[in-house]
Amino acid sequence: MYKGNTAGGGGPESNMDLYTVVLAGMILALLWMVRVKSRKNNLPPGPPALPLIGNLHQIDRYAPFSSFLEFSKTYGPVMTLHLGWQRTVVIAGYDAVKDAFINQADDFMGRGPLPILVKANTIYALANSNGERWHQLRRFTITTLKDFGMGRKGMEEWIQEESQHMRAYIHSLKGKPFDPTFLMSCVVANIVCCLVFCERFDYDNQQFLGLLNVLVNVLKFGCSPYGQLYNIFPTLLEYLPGRQHAVFAQIHKVRKFIGDKIQDHKDSLDPNSPRDYIDSFLIQMEKEKNNPKSEFLLDRLVGTVSNLFLAGTETTSSTLRHALLVLIKYPDIQEKMQQEIDAVIGKRTPGMQDRKSLPFSDAVVHEIQRSLDIVPFAVPHCALRDITFRGYSIPKVRPRLFQNRIDFRRFLMNCLFVCQGTKIIPLLHSVLRDEKQWVDPWSFNPNNFLDHNGNFKKNPAFMPFSAGRRACAGESLARMELFIFITSLLQDFTFSYSEGPAHIDLTPEFASFGKLPHRYNITATAR
Secondary structure, three states, X not given: OOOOOHHHOOOHHHHHHHHHHHHHHHHHHHHHHHHHHHHHOOOOOOOOXXXXXXXXXXXXXXXXXHHHHHHHHHHOOEEEEEEOOEEEEEEEOHHHHHHHHHHOOOOOOOEOOOHHHHHOOOOOOHHHOOHHHHHHHHHHHHHHHHHOOOOOHHHHHHHHHHHHHHHHHHHHOOOOOEOOHHHHHHHHXXXXXXXXXXXXXXXOOHHHHHHHHHHHHHHHHHHOHHHHHHHHOHXXXXXXXXXXXXXXXXXXXXXXXXXXXXXXXXXXXXXXXXXXXXXXXXXXXXXXXXOOOOOOOHHHHHHHHHHHHHHHHHHHHHHHHHHHHHHHHOHHHHHHHHHXXXXXXXXXXXXXXXXXXXXXXXHHHHHHHHHXXXXXXXXXXXXXXXXXXXXXXXXOOOOOOOOOOOOHHHHHHHHHOOOOOOEEEEEHHHHHOOOOOOOOOOOOOHHHHEOOOOOEOOOOOOOOOOOHHHOOOOHHHHHHHHHHHHHHHHHHEEEEOOOOHHHOOOOOOEEOOOEEOOOOOEEEEEO
């Protein structure tokens, strides 16, 4: 029987060998093309990238910021990585981040689109916009929130009042163990609701709890490896099954809630007496209704309120949860704070004027934020124009040609080549762990914010809210909330865990774009 010319290598095995050689050759050619192009364009250095996946195979999906930090030890503080087919410049360490986002703030103020937020229909909102839209919305938002008390006495009184509701609720538990997750979300969300809706909700309000549950689920998804995969391959994952579809369906509940509140405000609006952010925005919409360049439109309002609600709730509430775990983990720190608070404040409600008289407590609050490092990458930036930084070139982002339908030719090209344009990530994790800036960056140590006399000292590398033009607009509000809520809790309670401090794990349960603490049933014993 004829078996083929084995000597000539014409059988299936030989064909397979040929395919393997050709495929390997194509991969090597693509790697060479990417590497040569990077050198030609004077991009920052970085590890060689594979087609399609870039450097994803070299990144720890459960702690990607740690991988980025390791890369910076080899390639320096300014480096190029490829996340899938997205070219990304990562800036690491306090000195480099300061040079970029403070000293060259105008160059690095562009916001890179985050696909999860785009899918949530907030692409036209404050957090995701650029250019004139961003200028108009940010200027209006900061001015309006200040008018309603952010950073002023009025807001401080709202926070103090909410702290009383919080403490009353914990007292009602009579020492029974509880999970503080939703309580902390309710407490912080009520402050945002006061600013935006001129309304607070009871902690057992089912609609309110359902809304907060959606926010928790969205944040969990965004902080998970699968959520990061969506941010890297959004077009592909739109056509694959997965929990992303359920998460995005839930987001519509938030938008409906906000839309209903906006309609209520329209029905009861008094243009001469704005009650909150929504009223002020509606009044501005009416003033500029004939201005074709106005950014005061209904979709901007819905998106920006969504931004304020999500960013203003879950980051601060997660930090409060981490604070409780720290106090349980280090009971000596908890006791020392209580002694300082008792000596300075006594039984009255803490206020921001007490910070200078509570240096140790203030240092602990700052160290809680530094050690949690809640948004290790910040929200991505992008190059809106060609940037020269530290001798390297960072090319601008090329705009997408198609917004509302899939361009399969573009999709296929993206599958083969690293796309044009550059995302920029300030690696805040590296700033908050910079060994040149902190006494003991990898341990919880309040001395990072205390001088040799025990007085509070500032550190310019304290950047949990990012830096530069795109730093968090709610920074002053978050600082006020954290200080007042933590000190008021320690006035009334000592916190503990049934299995003891050694069983508290301060490493995050979810850690990617953001970090979420582990959940425990803790005990609050009345003092």
